[in-house]
Amino acid sequence: MKVSGVKGFHDILPPESARWEALEEKARSVLRSYNFAEIRLPVLERTELFARSLGEDTDIVAKEMYTFQDRDGTSLALRPEGTASIVRAYLEGGLAASAGVVKLFYLGPMFRRERPQKGRLRQFHQLGVELIGRDDPASDAEVVTLLEDLLRAAGARAFRLEINSVGDSACRPLYREALRKYAVGVRDRLCTDCQSRIERNPMRLLDCKKEPCRLALAEAPSIETYLCGDCRAHFERVLTLLEEARASVSVNPRLVRGLDYYTRTAFEALAPGLGAQNAVGGGGRYDGLVARFGGPPKPAIGFAVGLERLVMIAEAAEEQRSGPQAAVIALVEEAEGSALALARRLRCAGVVCEVEGAGGSLKSRMRRADRGGATFALIIGEDELREGRATVRDMRGKRDYSKALRLEANGEELRRRLEELAHG
Ligand code: HAM
Numbered sequence: 001m002k003v004s005g006v007k008g009f010h011d012i013l014p015p016e017s018a019r020w021e022a023l024e025e026k027a028r029s030v031l032r033s034y035n036f037a038e039i040r041l042p043v044l045e046r047t048e049l050f051a052r053s054l055g056e057d058t059d060i061v062a063k064e065m066y067t068f069q070d071r072d073g074t075s076l077a078l079r080p081e082g083t084a085s086i087v088r089a090y091l092e093g094g095l096a097a098s099a100g101v102v103k104l105f106y107l108g109p110m111f112r113r114e115r116p117q118k119g120r121l122r123q124f125h126q127l128g129v130e131l132i133g134r135d136d137p138a139s140d141a142e143v144v145t146l147l148e149d150l151l152r153a154a155g156a157r158a159f160r161l162e163i164n165s166v167g168d169s170a171c172r173p174l175y176r177e178a179l180r181k182y183a184v185g186v187r188d189r190l191c192t193d194c195q196s197r198i199e200r201n202p203m204r205l206l207d208c209k210k211e212p213c214r215l216a217l218a219e220a221p222s223i224e225t226y227l228c229g230d231c232r233a234h235f236e237r238v239l240t241l242l243e244e245a246r247a248s249v250s251v252n253p254r255l256v257r258g259l260d261y262y263t264r265t266a267f268e269a270l271a272p273g274l275g276a277q278n279a280v281g282g283g284g285r286y287d288g289l290v291a292r293f294g295g296p297p298k299p300a301i302g303f304a305v306g307l308e309r310l311v312m313i314a315e316a317a318e319e320q321r322s323g324p325q326a327a328v329i330a331l332v333e334e335a336e337g338s339a340l341a342l343a344r345r346l347r348c349a350g351v352v353c354e355v356e357g358a359g360g361s362l363k364s365r366m367r368r369a370d371r372g373g374a375t376f377a378l379i380i381g382e383d384e385l386r387e388g389r390a391t392v393r394d395m396r397g398k399r400d401y402s403k404a405l406r407l408e409a410n411g412e413e414l415r416r417r418l419e420e421l422a423h424g
Contacts, residue, residue, distance in 0.1 A: 008113075008122025019311060024107065026153045027127055034146050036103040036129060041085045043109060047075040053084040053289055055260025057200045064112040078111035082128040083261070083286065083302060090132060091295045101133040107307075118275030119309050128304035135287060135299035137234055140265045141241035143301050147281055148247055150305065151269055155314035159271040159280060161248060164255035165235035166203070167227050168263045169288065175226035176202050182220045189216035203256045209276070222253045231264055238265055261286040265301065271313045280313060281305035324376055324418045327369030328390075329356040331381035338407055339380050342390065342414070349411030351418065370395055376418055378405060392421060 005011065012020060031038075047067050054061050066078040079085055086104060089095075095102050107127045114120055127150070131143055144161065151159055167175060180202040187195060190205070194213050197204045205217055227235065242249050249267070257266045266284035274280065283303020290298040326346055330339040336358055343353045354372055356365045362379075369377045377393040384390050389403035405417055 006122070008116040010121060010123070016311075019314075020307065023154050023307070023311060023314060024127075026155075027107075027150055030146070030150050030153045031105050031129070034103070034142075034149075036105045036131075036146075039086065039089060039104040039106050041079075041082065041089060041106055041108070043079055043111075044076050045079055045085055045088070047077040049084050049088055050077055050080060052292065053087065053259075053261050054081070055201075058259055060112060060258070064114055066111050066113060080112045081110055081259070082106050082108075082126060082304060083130060083259075083289070086128075086130045086132075086302075087289050087293055087295075087300075090290065091293055095132075096290065096295050096298060101131065103129075103131050105129045117277075119277040119306075119312060120275075121308060125307040126304040127307055127310075128302060129283075130300060130302035132290065132300040133298050134301075135285075137237035138241055140234075140238045140285065140301055141245055141247070143283070143303065144238075144242060144249060144265075144267055145245050145247050147267070147269060147283070147303050147305070148249075151280065151310070154310055156271065156280065156310060157313075157315060158273070159269050159313065160250065161267060161269050162252040162255050163239070163242075163249050163265065163267040164252055165223070165227055165231055165264050166256060166262050166266045166284070167223060167231050171226055171228035171231055172203075172223075172263075175221070175223050178221045178226065179203065179205065183217070186216040189213070201260075204258065206254045206256050207258065224253045234264055257282060257284055261289045261292075263287045267303070269305070271309070273313055274309050277309065279306075280309045324415075324422045325352040325372075325374050326376045326378055326418065327354045327356055327365075327372060327374035328378045329362070329365050329369065329380070330358045331362065331379060332385075333358045334382070335380040335385050338385060339378075342378065342380070342405075342407060345409075345411040346414050346418075347411075349415040351411075351415050366393075366395075375422060380407070392418075394421065 050065060051061050060080045065080055067075055070076050090102065105128065108125065109123050110126050111123050113122055116122060129146060131139055148161060166172060180198060183198045183202055183205055187198065190213050191210050194205050194208050255266055255268060262284040264285045268282040269280045270278045271280045281303055285301045287299040290300060328339045328343045330336040339355050343355045346353045354374065356369065366377060374395055377395060379391040379393060384403060387403055388407045390405040390407055392401040392404040401421060405414060
């Protein structure tokens with residue numbers, strides 16, 4: 001009986017998986033250069049972790065989480081994002097005790113029961129970055145430049161970065177109230193979702209993509225005029241620093257984020273070609289979150305990039321084959337052990353290697369080796385076995401070098417020999 005996969009949960013098959021690997025490697029090298037260290041987090045958490053951090057009224061908590069009761073009655077959730085888990089791990093792992101700044105990144109699957117469409121899945125992957133322990137504008141600017149550098153390194157070209165300040169607990173309530181009042185006045189022109197947002201979460205009104213709502217809210221008050229002095233000064237300094245650091249960022253005073261924990265700086269990377277979705281990454285400051293979970297008052301900022309979306313917009317990098325690739329072919333059963341041993345030594349020396357067992361015709365095995373991308377076939381038959389050497393066939397020039405490789409040579413010598421042959 002055929003069993004199909006779950007809707008919105010995708011496999012990543014080769015050769016697609018090789019693109020993911022290449023992209024992750026590039027991202028890791030940028031993250032290393034910014035001195036961020038990897039943290040590996042579980043995919044299951046207590047449901048309350050997300051309810052208390054993302055906000056009960058957010059779409060994610062209200063309708064998109066995969067939650068279930070564990071056998072002991074505890075309510076658990078597949079993580080819909082990584083920031084809440086980071087804060088939990090930061091506190092539980094005792095990282096808060098150090099006076100210093102903590103710079104972490106994570107990479108892995110997240111789960112949201114949204115309606116699947118192009119660029120939107122129920123299991124998707126995020127690369128996230130969190131910097132905990134700094135609230136100076138230079139740290140905001142650095143995190144935004146990291147996002148830009150990551151996207152570029154991954155091969156994304158046509159994206160733009162937008163930034164805004166969403167204020168803090170001093171000024172945002174005033175703005176929310178102004179927005180709520182305005183929305184009440186245009187209530188009849190709003191979609192039903194937006195109508196229910198008016199009281200629950202008025203900031204999210206600005207996020208609605210429906211044309212009638214956008215028109216109705218075109219004249220809505222802007223947060224710019226409501227920022228308190230501290231938030232305004234912080235934001236202005238962030239913008240100055242970003243300009244001096246040559247980041248290409250534009251201010252969008254209507255940018256709000258879908259999660260409740262944000263304070264001050266919020267930003268998004270937007271790109272065409274993602275279907276109805278246009279955010280490849282997003283993040284912002286969350287200065288109150290560590291304290292909300294009982295920790296010391298530690299400010300923090302971070303972002304996450306959606307890897308499915310990044311793969312969609314990243315230009316495929318030139319496939320890089322460093323050095324020769326080999327297929328070891330045993331012509332007779334007695335040669336299979338030597339073929340395995342030879343391949344092991346080549347692999348340890350960094351040569352990508354396939355082993356073809358004794359079954360089937362030589363011709364069909366050579367064809368397979370060719371299709372697999374081998375630059376050399378290393379053939380071991382009875383004669384070769386007796387003399388302790390392998391015949392090397394150059395797959396491009398179709399040239400044979402009879403008994404050119406010593407079967408007992410060490411990996412380095414084998415690799416050097418293949419490189420010599422490759423260069424003629
Ligand atoms: P987010 O904006 O909810 O932020 O998600 C970040 C990115 O994840 C999005 O820009 C998008 O590329 C990707 N993404 C989200 N949902 C889906 C989906 N259903 N299918 C495919 N991709 C998706 C956060 O999650 C915050 N934790 C980011 C953050 C870190 N803020 C501070 N630190």
